[in-house]
Amino acid sequence: MTEAETRDGSWRAVGSVAGWQTAASLCYYAIFAATGFVRDAFSVSESLVGLFLTAGLLGYTVFLFPSGAAVDGYGEKPVMVVGLLALAVALVGVTFAPPSYLLLLVTVALLGAAYSTAMPASNRGIVAAAPAGSKNLAMGLKQVGVTLGSGASSLVVTGVAVVAAWQVGFWAIGVFAAGYALVFATRYRGNPGTGRLERPRLAGLGDNRAYVALVAAGLFIGASIFSMLGYTVLYVQDVVGTGPALAGGVLAATQVTGSVGRIGAGSLADRLGGARGAATVALVQLAGAVALFSLLVGTGGSFALTIAVFVALGLTIHGSTGVFYSCLSGVVDDGDIGAATAGGQTALNVGGLVAPPLFGFVVESTGYGAGWALVAGSTVLATVLLFVVRRRI
Incomplete structure (x- = not known):
């Protein structure tokens, strides 16, 4: 891949970035697939499982702005290479935590810190690489890497655990990620940064009303998505049996349909045009998710219905993040994409930090129906804020 191809836009560059995102998400989302094993291995409650997920999100969130500043200052390539290698090392480190729950929290937090490089770096790469008129589709394809990596990690971790210890699945994923990092380092040219590390220009972003409303929506989108991802496996085991x-x-399956949703949403947003088109598509997806979460409030136990609802949630709320990031990058200057993405992802993560432990507490005290009602309410608030964003752009 030549520097000109990266600069002028090429699907090959988009594919390289999407592949990197897949490998990074394969590492990070392995912890979501391992919730059942963690509960058994450490003999902890559902709320402490939520704290385990929160530790990863905390590390992820704390390092987002430093990662965004590094991307804007030095370009995305060095950040992506170092980040993926760090993810591989941290994931293997998680497997050596038992029986210490405290050590588990520390290693998962380091895994999250390594994953903080993902969104600022990959979003910057996509904005630079996307062919003209196809930014939303390119962003959707890149975001497919998140669902593809997450879905693959679910199959690898739970599948390997049938014939071996769950830790073996983590080791296999770590080896794959390290290998991809080395290949990526030799094949991807990247785009230069400013050459200096600077503090993000948050004051300027704060004056952008559409951006602020979008970040606020991200808070509630994150709360809904991370609660859903964190407790899907336990819900299906406990309620469906x-x-x-x-x-x-x-x-x-939710991750697969999330991939389909991201591609379809990105393509439709390109046809509608610009950031407004992306906001429109995301608004429709979130409204659909409200109805689906409401179904989970009053039903439970049917395997067929459960599959149908979670598959549809993949198409809706889980498939909305591509157009969310497209909208976000469309309302800020190109030079601020790293910092702006860090702000948006921080909001998503803060929602994810708070919601999973709260969801677990509600489940323990009241039941899964009340937990899904909480998620439905969060999604309603996100939908209202997306409506505000659409009116401001």
């Missing part, structure tokens, strides 16, 4: 492998299959 399946084994870990089938429960992991439901999570994987």
Whole structure:
């Protein structure tokens, strides 16, 4: 891949970035697939499983702005190479935590810190690489890497655990990620940064009303998505009564339809045009998710219905993040994409930090129906804020 191809836009560059995103998400989202094993290995409650997920998100969130500043200052390539290698090392480190729950929290936090490089770097690469008129589709394809990596991690971790220890799945993923990092380092040219590390220009972003409303929407989108991802496997096991492998299959199916949703949403947003088109598509997806989460409030136990609902949630809320980031990058200057993405992802993560432990507490005290009602309410607020964003752009 030549520097000119990266600069002028090429699908090959888009594919390289999407592949990197897949490998990075394969590492990070392995912890979501391992919730059942963590609960058993450490003999902890559902709320402590939520704290385990929160530790990863905390590390992810704390390092987002430093990662965004590094991307804007030095370009995305060095950040992506170092980040993916760090993810591989941290994931393997998680497997050596038992029986210490405290050590588990520390290693998962380091995994999250390594994953903080993902969105600022990959979004900058996509904005530079996308062919003219196809930015939303390119962003959707890149975001497919998140769902593809997450879905694959569900199959690998739960599938390997059928014949071996769950840690073996983590080791296999770590080896794959390290290998991809080395290939990526030799094949991807990247785009230069400013050459200096600077603090993000948050004051300027704060004056952008559409951006602020979009970040606020991201808070509630993150709360809904991370609660759904964090408890899908446990919900299917506890309420439907399946084994870990089938429960992991439901999570994987959600990721597959999330990929379809991101591609379809990006293509439709390109036809509608610009940031407004992206906001319109995301608004429709979130409204659909409200109805689906409401179904989970009053139903439970049917495997067929559960699959149908989670598959549809993949098409709606889980498939909305591509157009969310397209809209975000469309309302800020290109030179601020790293910092702007860090702000948006921080909002998503803060929602994810708060919601999963709260969801777990509600489940323990009241039941899954009340937990899904909480998620439905969060999605309603996100929908209202997306409506505000659409009116401002």
